[in-house]
Amino acid sequence: LNPPQKEAVEHRGGPLLVLAGAGSGKTRVLTRRVAHLIGVQGAFPGSILAVTFTNKAAGEMKERIVSLVGAAGKNCWTGTFHSIGARLLRREAERLGLSRDFTIFDRDDSLSSLRRVLNALGISPKETSPESLLSVISRAKNDMMSPADYERESDGPYERLVAQVYSRYEAALREQNALDFDDLLVQPVRLLRDEDVRQQYAHRFKHVLVDEYQDTNKCQYEFLHALTVDHRQLFVVGDDDQSIYRWRGADLNNILDFERDHPDAKVVRLEQNYRSTSMILGAANSVIRRNIGRKGKELWTENGDGHPVLVMDVQNEQAEALAVLKMIKGCMQEENRTASEFVVLYRTNSQSRVLETTFQQGGVPYQLVGGVRFYERREIKDVLAYLRLLVNPADDTAARRVINVPARGIGKKSLEDLQEFARVHEISLLQAMRRTAEGHGAAIRAAAADKLRGFFLILDGAAARMATSPVAEVTEQILQDTDYEQHLEKENERDAATRWENVLEVLSAMQEFADTPEREDASVAGFLQEVTLATDLDNYEETAPRVTLMTLHNAKGLEFPWVFITGVEEGLFPHANSANEPDGLEEERRLFYVGLTRARERVALFTAAERRRFGGINACMPSQFLDEIDPDFVERKSLAPDYSRGRTGGAYRNYGPGRGAGSGGRSGGSGRAGGSHDEWRGRQPARTVRPSRVDDTPDFIPSYEDESQDGVTVRPGMRVRHPSWGEGVVDAVEGRGEGLKLTIKFRGGVLKKVLAIYAKLELLG
């Protein structure tokens, strides 16, 4: 630790803020602080509450503590705000009038409940989008506004509508004994408004520590305040330049006003960056300097200059993916790097698709973080819905989910009738279903009622087994009884196998959960909770020999030797929608800063001339952020500018100025410097099976052999040789550029379809 780091770690008395830029060791300081509190200042592990940004980081911190002080270390509370909130609420459920078995609703469940509310209010989801309503409500909750508060302050017809929906939505959740994600933050604050409870917990948690403080919201602020207002042992670390969650309610003022809110606060600044080369740091600093209202930090490093940030112009997203792939392959081969050293970052999840397919075809293993979460997949949620009903029979959302899975002849109409019956009799949907099955409920068709009886046979059987058997076994029986595998096949033959595998994975997760000794909450509710709060990031294996693909948001707090950022184009990054939000551009810039500062050694930014979006091809302009990087830290390169039908592509060519792209000279868009297609093609050697490297390829672009032929027009009838299949004749040509596929007839009439750039083909004529 350097002196200021040490000062922070060893600080005694009063609130402390470590305000420091990227890679300056904030997280390290936080971890060491916990160790110091226990090891040197004699704090009990049980008196420590440490909030981390992921559950994984929380687990690692706890492990450290346990290795430091032994089993007692388990008594400290570490976790994300959400998981800590959930844990607190399970303990204190009755005080809030909740049952201990409450269900945590994910976004899907919340939306489903909201849709039902809209339906009951006669509001058409077409006119009023449930998604945007939910986000408004979520925002209100994170700002600690109750439905009544919202109603009071509502202005105009839309807000009045929101107020009404919000209030009904909350009631719907309470009726279902459910909490949404935001409740996990809001309800603990409500809980701590009871002075007795507050004192009890404030007394227990004598040391409260928070990582990534810049992205806390009002609600989290109040939570921390309630716990620390008396003893003032609040230790937070953060970087205002890395706040990227304003859109979900994060309040930068929490960190900006820390000193004002805590007059007795000490602020420690860390200015030495240990992560990145000075080129990368210089590039990142030059970008973030453009934001206004910053605390302002000067970062320096003892690390060497390193290499400039590479800016690559490519034709389209396919060329982009391929270029990334090739660079990674080249580096792995020639610099002996492992796949785990690379991360590919992007602004939107949809950009991962082309990367995935390219990596698959190129045989490079990857690890996708984010996107559709595992436990949000339909088949998984179906299975878990049965468990949810066993734990919490009031969970109408789960009931709605499984009522017709597998098909029981209960469609829209019967469901409506059942829900209406439940509403009139003030019972849960499950109870309405049971009464109907027993013959004194809603009037639905006899066949459907019969199927419902079958449903309860399964559910009640499972409930009975639950007392004696492990969850995994109970679930397995449910799957058998419902013929779920067959259901999957009937539904969609193509995906059935994958889906079933996912289901089996859940079973093994249950087993693992049950087999892990000394769990705080080993109940089924505990399992469901863990699963709902788990993110991909928690399962992320940083040392696995795979390239990481993830959004820039998910990359916060991580570091990699090599960072690729794709899609650095106007409208995508910064995202067009950000223009609608106040200070949206600044937040995008912070996100860019976060991306750049993940890198230890090298950064490559990609900007495409065109990109497929919604099926159409859109022309793209390079992102303004590229111009904002100080030219001294940039090296600009252009890849083969254009591909035309029937020619395999791929050689790197250098068109741009070697250095200092600056702001001028970009008006023509990117990557089109090569003139017309024919002209360009005409200049290529007639036949180059293994082109020598383009001379001016700078040495920091990994040198690799281009595996495709370059500049050759392939036509049906041409003879080729394949290393393993021997000689053959091109039968058909489809696709273009990097996606060029050849159907080749080999000896014996064997037809093979190959991607030209990967098949090591030799052209014979």
Next chain:
DNA sequence: CATATCCGCATTTTT
């Protein structure tokens, strides 16, 4: 009521 097919819309980012 289930199934097949069509159409329209979407992509910002996440617990």
Next chain:
DNA sequence: TGCGGATATG
């Protein structure tokens, strides 16, 4: 382009 909701048909 691809999914999910809406509509038509059996």
